[in-house]
Amino acid sequence: MATRNRHPSRVFQPATYIGLSRELSRIWQLEDRIVGSKLGLTPTQVHALADLWQHPALPMSELAEHLQITRSTATRIVDVLVKKGLVARTVSREDRRRQEVELTNKGEEQYLDLESHLRSIAQRVIRDTGPEASRLMESLASLLEVEREIAKRESSSNPPS
Numbered sequence: 001m002a003t004r005n006r007h008p009s010r011v012f013q014p015a016t017y018i019g020l021s022r023e024l025s026r027i028w029q030l031e032d033r034i035v036g037s038k039l040g041l042t043p044t045q046v047h048a049l050a051d052l053w054q055h056p057a058l059p060m061s062e063l064a065e066h067l068q069i070t071r072s073t074a075t076r077i078v079d080v081l082v083k084k085g086l087v088a089r090t091v092s093r094e095d096r097r098r099q100e101v102e103l104t105n106k107g108e109e110q111y112l113d114l115e116s117h118l119r120s121i122a123q124r125v126i127r128d129t130g131p132e133a134s135r136l137m138e139s140l141a142s143l144l145e146v147e148r149e150i151a152k153r154e155s156s157s158n159p160p161s
Contacts, residue, residue, distance in 0.1 A: 035117055039110060040084075044069065046114060048077055049103065052087060053111045057100040059092065086110055 029043065036046045044067060051066045052058060058066070064074035078101050081087040086107035092098040103111065126134050 031118075031121065035114060038117065039114060041110075042077075044077055045081060048074075048081060049086065049107060049111045049114065052101060052103045052107070053115075057090065057092075057102045059098055059100050063101055081107070 033043060036043050039046070041049070047067055048063065051063060055062070055066070060074055060078065061071055063078070064071045067074060067077075069077075078087060078089070082089065084106075085104055087101050088104050089099045089101055092100050122137065125137075
């Protein structure tokens with residue numbers, strides 16, 4: 001039987017990492033719901049606006065990939081955003097057979113409202129916790145980028161069966 005070291009140390013502790021990861025996920029999901037409800041959007045719709053802000057004129061398949069959802073789910077989300085006037089479907093400049101999704105002026109304004117709200121939350125966190133929170137947020141952003149790349153490599157080398 002393997003023995004477990006339950007004593008905290010500076011060495012990586014998987015249980016701590018998993019617990020922290022889970023808690024951060026819960027906090028971010030709560031923030032997504034709060035921000036989305038202020039704007040009348042679901043968390044996935046908020047993420048779609050953010051992706052389209054970062055990557056203008058995305059084909060539906062790429063938007064679905066970025067959101068980590070199926071193409072049919074992405075299509076339903078885009079349908080709602082089109083009805084709200086936040087995005088538009090356009091014909092690709094490179095391949096006229098392909099449609100792309102892009103933010104409308106109203107969608108850009110909505111995204112800027114979202115960004116402003118998130119910036120205000122971050123400023124409150126930094127104000128309430130001090131300058132070390134800013135460094136921590138930068139470190140978390142770097143960690144998330146590394147984790148995203150690792151997950152991408154893992155999923156491409158171990159496709160689901």
